[in-house]
Amino acid sequence: PQKRDTRRNMEASLTARDRVGIQDFVLLDAYTSESAFLDNLRKRFHENLIYTYVGTLLVSVNPYKDLDIYSKKQMDTYMGVNFFELPPHIYALADNVFRTMLSEFNNHFILISGESGAGKTEASKKILQFYAVSCPSTKLLNNVRDRLLLSNPVLEAFGNAKTLKNDNSSRFGKYMDIQFDHRGGAVGGHILSYLLEKSRVVHQNHGERNFHIFYQLVEGGEEDLLRWLGLERNCKNYRYLVQGDCAKVSSINDKSDWKTVQKALSVIDFSESDTEHLFGIIASVLHLGNLKFEADARGYATIKNNQETHWLLGIPNQVLQQGLTHRKIEAKTEEVLSPFSVEHAVYARDALAKAIYGRTFNWLVNKINESLVNQDSSRKMVVGLLDIYGFEVFSVNSFEQFCINYCNEKLQQLFIQLTLKSEQEEYELEGIEWEPVPYFNNKIICDLVEEKFRGIISLLDEECLRPGEATDLTFLEKMEEKIGGHPHFVTHKLADKNTRKTLERGDFRLLHYAGEVTYCVVGFLDKNNDLLYRSGKEVMQHSKNAIIKHCFPSSEPDNKKRPETVVTQFKNSLVGLTEILTSKEPWYVRCIKPNESKQPAKFDDVLVRHQVKYLGLMEHLRVRRAGFAYRRKYEIFLQRYKALCPDTWPNWKGTPAEGVRCLIKHLGYKTDEYKLGRTKIFIRHPRTLFATEDAFQVCKHQLATKIENCWRGLMARKERERRAWAVKVIKKFIKGFMTRNQPACIDNSEYLAYVRQNYLTRLKENLPKSVLDMDSWLTPPPILKEVNELFMFLKNSPCYIVWMLLLLQLLLKAQTSSMFKGKKENYPLSVCRPFVDTRIALEDINLKVLQTIQHEHLKYGVPVVKYDRNGFRPRLRQLIFTQEAAYLVEETKIKQRIDFTSLKGVSVSNLSDNFLILHVTCDDIKQKGDLVLQCDFLYEALTNLSFIADKQSCVKVVQGSVRFDIQPGREGFVDFKSGQESMVYRAKNGHLMVVSVDRKSNS
Ligand SMILES: Nc1ncnc2c1ncn2[C@@H]1O[C@H](COP(=O)(O)OP(=O)(O)O)[C@@H](O)[C@H]1O
């Protein structure tokens, strides 16, 4: 929580607080008022501001329209920007999670909750898209990225359906891991799916549809394919598609969705035969649904004659006929076939259809997972996305709703535990006393459902497994008997007179944390048993379809050992999920549905108020506010408000904590309005902060006027100076030319240097073929008398050492030239500056440092400015090269040693700044990363470095931007551009911006 808070910039949102409500509910003064909460949400919603924070939790209200806030441009805006500097956004949250992961090297998950149609799935897709765009990109990574993205349309086709609540309702729970390498590249993924609502395959309520894929196939499938599958292009012909009476939905384009799915399947490694088999199954389910039975003379079911059954997965007619109309019973020594009634056969048929579809769905998820496997098994970090079916209440609610709502209870429970825990931890860490917060704990409902022996799940299983005549009604009676007195449970029989009117005889009602839901017990036992008669399974083993063969292996344990019931399986999978989640850092997105009619710009107060209540937003806010609305690191608080107190302005000499103490004393904070923690100040009421902020705004205004005046004067002075300088330079050049033949003096020194530069440049390109070939040296211009004389001298004297020295200097310059000439803008200026041996005299190096590194032979030293890896604050340092390594020295301390063997390279820009970035290899995350330096003697230093380290080719001149490792696995950027004035600052996107004056246009 600490780290995250430093990313917060509540202050930025303070200024906007009156215009569009507040961006963070934590700053709501009336934080216990639901109406104030609602007012703020409504105000923002009507301005298309659908996102609002409660601390680090994001509230999102479904706009039901395309807002232009999801563009690529928006993503760029939010990339790497301090969390709260921009308006709240799902991208800001995603980015913050990502960055926290990279800096803390840990795993995270984003829990997206809200009722059906509130925008969970859309939110999860936006997060995924954001990562796809913002992650580092290579060919390999792009491949993984595309698969991650495209797994979505496939899973939605098979797992989503139109319901009354949502035209694209997820009918399964989905937890997706996105795996990142230590640089933040997406390297893999994994999907876990939870309890698919299989009953939808065979039955849909009025106004609802079956899973999208059926309609996509019938509407979008190519003629050939349909003919091959024996399908007609008319949904009305299939019993499994007509019950809801709404095959066509205006918001859904099955035809184009079909194309999307086709394309996606090919990207995620589905072979042609995979897809053939897959759609063979989808078609077979439709055919199966149309299978009719009739009673024979004895009243037993037979498949009606003349039905085409050969479409059904290549199963011989005979086998199918027997399997669907009989049940195998094991008698003492032999198996006997017991015939079904027609009703029973229909039931068996539907059970088979559900089983086929359900198992195929699992196969599909596994298949997608295979294609998402992280090929490189190195250490990875994950961000998990949980998009699970939201709390659901229909007019009739059945077993599925019971499971879905139970799942939501569990997640709410987890949410309570985690938020309370993290808040409490922060208080402890800061040494502040924890003040307990009253909140509704839904544990009582979780227990009611899942408690061993006494919970509803146990009772249901008991009824399913016990011998004798168990029915849905006996299950109801058992519940009445065992949990009758529970405050969150009521039935027709147990209810008082008024409540009884609202309940049917076969109903039971649970008072969920999110509201009351009345469940109809009919079908509970069947759905929980999910019986697939053994004969049905055996039928499937005759199939020629590879997927079916895989899904119904012959080695499956048979009926003797009862498989776990559906609800128990589900309960166990939720236990697993909770384990997965609790091992990670939680983040929350709470989605809210503004109205029931899926309309934009409609804000139904009652509906929203209800969600605000049950999503626990008020409680979360209360927890966040438990005493303290606002908390901030001392440094940051002081930095912003120091101008408000003469003692802290402009600079505070002591510790930040003392500075804050001094500041708030001056501001007159009352003792009960704040608390001082170990690293942070906690402020109880927003109004205290608002007052401080207002004072700051006034002060800033006054300051701004003052600064503006000074600035204008300064600029005018600068301009005058610049012109005067230009006149001087031109004059000097002319004078130099006129006096070029005179002995070196102040008038011609610069001019001569320029001529010398020219000569050296030419010389480098025309070096003698052999060093002993004294005659072919390029003749120096007459004015370079000293060179001329030296040459004469060398020719006549065998003084080898002097010769070598000269050659060395020349070679050095030639080396510099080859590295930078024509590449870096200010290179020409450097040439006339003679190189010296070192820029730091031995006595200017601290003795202690000297003692440590002396044995490596000091070669060269130069003062540099080092930019902090995190805040990019400039620090003065010495850069010293020995025979073996480069040292960054701060007075008495060696801050970093870079062995030349681990020096990967050096980057400089092509512009006229004097920045250099030393790239180092390091695998150990504790090690320091690359160095960002500024050096006045850039060319000299680099030329020396390249000679000493013997790395002539390691210097790279780059354009635009340099990526570097802040520390292993955490990247930073230095951006270069030219401008009117040279500047170095930390840009909004977190990069270090280096602006240098354009030498070309200025010369
Ligand atoms: N951020 C959004 N912007 C625009 N429309 C949205 C947004 N979120 C949701 N919707 C609309 O609402 C519908 C339901 O959203 P969905 O995410 O499927 O709900 P849930 O997964 O919570 O059931 C979507 O199909 C879409 O039309």
Ligand SMILES: [Mg+2]
């Ligand atoms: Mg959904």
